[in-house]
Amino acid sequence: MKKRPTVGEILQAKGVSRRGFLKYCATTASILALPPSMIPRIAEAIENTRRQSVIWLSFQECTGCTESLTRSASPTVEGLIFDAISLDYHHTLQAAAGDQAEAARHAAMEENEGEYLVLVDGSIPLGNLGFSTIAGMSNIEMLKETVAGAAAVVAIGSCAAFGGIPGADPNPTGAVSVMDLVTEKPVINVPGCPPIPMVMTAVLTHFLTFGTIPDLDKHGRPMTFYGTTIHDRCYRRPFYEQGKFAETFDDEGAKAGWCLYKLGCKGPTTYNACATAKWNNGTSFPIEAGHPCLGCSEPNFWDGGGFYEPLSTGQFDSGTKLAGAAAAGVALGVAAAAAGRAKQAKFTKEG
């Protein structure tokens, strides 16, 4: 097997100074949400890590996840591809096609047996294997063949992680998630519709840096990015505590940037990093643009009730009571959020 260069060797060959490298490590610590005190350890690990072979499989998906990844600014996807990973197979991004592309996948699997990462976007149809095929292979056949020699699998996007929109009721293709099929290898779920670019690259960076799987929650999501709710870190949270809610999309409350809870915001039950990582290179996120969170990183979000229905529907019988309850204090607010979570858990269980 050809010995791949370390990332340190690659950067050195490019004439990147130690100062530049420290900057790279500082931004890496930031995207991994690690304390700056970890920078020396990150520097040491990155310097000695070898380029990681990555095989990306696309099944029942819309290519939104790839679109999102290619807009990653920290680090840029080009940076990742050329410096730290070897993207050996990706339908959309690779130049090769047909037999040549499949040969590249097989070569990467053979050369990096037991060490390569498989990234999957899209769900896998089991209703009729002919619903989605690549190079004459069904999706499940290609997944199982590719995963057999992998170190780990990363399910990119809500379709791969939980079935997503293809799996929504009535699930016409019999779509299932990666973790429904892959049980012998570690699976990291990176849900979102699409996931935040930085979160995708950060998961890869974590694996490259430490050679380990990050800590995961009960849905297989990295705790670093899915450990707190959107609501927990929302800049509009102070208005929730004060009981100040937008009642419609064009009222004074909406114009003043008040909380969107009553307009159906799923922030209190949605675990993701949008409120701090933000989108479009840190420009904003849906709530900042005036729209409630849809909860797209949660299982079965498409079937979880109306997007514009407050989580507390059924807990409070009128908007007045809801406002009064929120104004009464944080404790009750937390209770309402907990009730919302229980409601979502019910959907998840039934879904």
Next chain:
Amino acid sequence: MTTQQETQAPAFPFHGNVRPVINEVLHAVDRLLETSEATTIDLASLPFGPGELEHLEATLGKGELSAKLDALGTSRIRETAFPGVWWLEHRNAHDEVVGRYLEITRTPEILSSQDADIIAGRARLEDQFK
């Protein structure tokens, strides 16, 4: 007659996300003075509403010293109007912001010449005059 407090614009007119950062900076400055312990605050990890980050930057102001680093994109390192409190902004090769930090320290580490670069530089200098 107005008091000094009344003549000031509302200190934090937005969503209340700037004041906690200022409090954190104050605590970090105390630590720096008492134990010389440096602190880095990663601004990307904190919630800010529209305009609040700019408000924080304006509140901290500009001090006597600023530096520009050209390595994997541009970085700007600037002491704020409050000595020991530094504003760092890293950009990538496409001039996109990839990190913003407040460093509460006497000199940010990235300004110091690094041993690996010093060794490489010495070798280059020696080679030039061989």
